[in-house]
Amino acid sequence: MEIAIIAHDGKKADLIDFLIKNEAVLHHEKIRLIGTGTTGGKAEAAGFKTQRMLSGPLGGDAQIAGRVAEGITQMVFFFKDPLSSHPHEADINMLIRVCDVHNVPLATNEATAQLLLDAIAQQL
Numbered sequence: 391m392e393i394a395i396i397a398h399d400g401k402k403a404d405l406i407d408f409l410i411k412n413e414a415v416l417h418h419e420k421i422r423l424i425g426t427g428t429t430g431g432k433a434e435a436a437g438f439k440t441q442r443m444l445s446g447p448l449g450g451d452a453q454i455a456g457r458v459a460e461g462i463t464q465m466v467f468f469f470k471d472p473l474s475s476h477p478h479e480a481d482i483n484m485l486i487r488v489c490d491v492h493n494v495p496l497a498t499n500e501a502t503a504q505l506l507l508d509a510i511a512q513q514l
């Protein structure tokens with residue numbers, strides 16, 4: 391299963407902490423991580439093999455949306471920062487919309503991501 395990880399700058403530390411907390415599940419052979427450029431780089435530095443797309447503002451969210459639309463990415467953890475604005479808001483909303491169009495689970499905060507991952511862990 392391919393899971394996309396994305397975090398805005400104000401949430402990147404929270405996402406990495408979340409990955410570390412769940413490393414037993416995330417290192418399972420059936421799980422493959424992809425991420426936007428900077429988020430993916432930080433995940434790599436923390437020991438998580440992650441296929442990196444472009445940085446979000448340069449089209450990374452759009453690339454992940456494309457993979458969701460094609461059925462390649464099957465879950466998205468997107469730790470959005472609700473307290474900051476982003477120049478690529480259109481891409482962010484497009485990714486959320488594409489997840490809804492294709493009924494792909496999308497967590498935009500840690501509590502939801504944990505519930506999704508716990509559900510996945512039971513199926514591995």
Ligand SMILES: O=C(CO)COP(=O)(O)O
Pocket residue numbers: 396397398399425426427428429430444445446447450451482
């Ligand atoms: O902007 C982002 C999501 O909208 C995240 O991109 P980066 O991981 O490259 O910072």
